[in-house]
Amino acid sequence: MGRVTERRRVIRIRDGAVSTRPDTLVAEEPMEIRLGGKPLAITMRTPGDDFALAAGFLVSEGVLASAAELANIVYCAGATGEGGSNTYNVVDVRLADGVPVPDITLERNVYTTSSCGLCGKASLDAVRTTARWPLDTSPDTPVRIEPATLSALPDRLRAAQRVFERTGGLHAAALFTTDGELLDIREDVGRHNAVDKIVGRALQQGRLPLSSCVLMVSGRASFELVQKAVMAGIPVLAAVSAPSSLAVDLAVETGLTLVGFLRGTSMNVYAGEHRLTLSAAASTD
Structure with missing residues (x-):
C-alpha cells in the first residue's frame, strides 16, 4: 500500500545555518477493527500488516488462539475517502463457524486494553484466567x-529496523529464539501494535503458542505488553527501558520472565529469573 512513510517539508537549523529540505516521517493513521461487522476498537497505527495487527489484537483479548478459529479478515469496502476511494483503515474479522463471538463492546475494550485504563487485582486475575497457555513456572522449565544472549538482542533489533533508519520515529518488536536468532520483526508508531503484528503473523502461520521464544521491545514494558506476551504463550519479555509496577505484578503472577533496562551488558530482571542461567554466586541483596 506504500503508506508506511510520508515526506514533509522542514526547516533545518544547524549551527546557525538555515535551510529547507524534505524529511521522511513515519505514517500514522487510525484503523478500526470490527468483529463480525460490529465495531470493536480503534487504534492509531502505521499502515501495513493490518490483518496481522487485527488477529494479534484478538489473541491478546482471548478471542483467537489458532488459525482454525479465524474465517477471514477483510478491508471494509464502505470505508471511503475523497473521491470514493477505499481508505483501507477499517478491517472486519470473521470467526470460523462454531467459534463463539464474545460479547465485546468498544467500551469494554477500552477498559481491557488501554495501558492507562487498567489497574488493580481484577486486571491481573482477568489475564491469568483467560490465558490459553499458562506459562511453565517450574524451576526446571526447558526454556x-x-x-x-539477551545483551545482544537490542543491537540486533535496531539493525533490523528498516523504517526507523529512515524516520527515527517508531517502535519495534522482535521475536527471537533463546539462542538469539531473529525470527520476525515488526515496526509501528505504537509498540503494542508492533507486538500485535508479531503475534498475529504467528497465529496466521499456525505457530501459537510461542512457548520457546523471547519477545524484545523498544521502549518500556507496560502492563499491556506483558499481557500480550502472556496471552501468546511467550515466556520471556525484554525491554530496553523500564517496566511499570503493574507490569511486574502481572509477570510475577503469571510466571513471565521480565527483563528491563537491557542496555549493553547491563539489565534488571524483575520476574522469572529461573529462566536465566545466572551465576550461583549472584548477590540477592
Missing part, C-alpha cells in the same frame, strides 16, 4: 537463556 533457558543466557544473559549474554
Whole structure:
C-alpha cells in the first residue's frame, strides 16, 4: 500500500545555518477493527500488516488462539475517502463457524486494553484466567537463556529496523529464539501494535503458542505488553527501558520472565529469573 512513510517539508537549523529540505516521517493513521461487522476498537497505527495487527489484537483479548478459529479478515469496502476511494483503515474479522463471538463492546475494550485504563487485582486475575497457555513456572522449565544472549538482542533489533533508519520515529518488536536468532520483526508508531503484528503473523502461520521464544521491545514494558506476551504463550519479555509496577505484578503472577533496562551488558530482571542461567554466586541483596 506504500503508506508506511510520508515526506514533509522542514526547516533545518544547524549551527546557525538555515535551510529547507524534505524529511521522511513515519505514517500514522487510525484503523478500526470490527468483529463480525460490529465495531470493536480503534487504534492509531502505521499502515501495513493490518490483518496481522487485527488477529494479534484478538489473541491478546482471548478471542483467537489458532488459525482454525479465524474465517477471514477483510478491508471494509464502505470505508471511503475523497473521491470514493477505499481508505483501507477499517478491517472486519470473521470467526470460523462454531467459534463463539464474545460479547465485546468498544467500551469494554477500552477498559481491557488501554495501558492507562487498567489497574488493580481484577486486571491481573482477568489475564491469568483467560490465558490459553499458562506459562511453565517450574524451576526446571526447558526454556533457558543466557544473559549474554539477551545483551545482544537490542543491537540486533535496531539493525533490523528498516523504517526507523529512515524516520527515527517508531517502535519495534522482535521475536527471537533463546539462542538469539531473529525470527520476525515488526515496526509501528505504537509498540503494542508492533507486538500485535508479531503475534498475529504467528497465529496466521499456525505457530501459537510461542512457548520457546523471547519477545524484545523498544521502549518500556507496560502492563499491556506483558499481557500480550502472556496471552501468546511467550515466556520471556525484554525491554530496553523500564517496566511499570503493574507490569511486574502481572509477570510475577503469571510466571513471565521480565527483563528491563537491557542496555549493553547491563539489565534488571524483575520476574522469572529461573529462566536465566545466572551465576550461583549472584548477590540477592
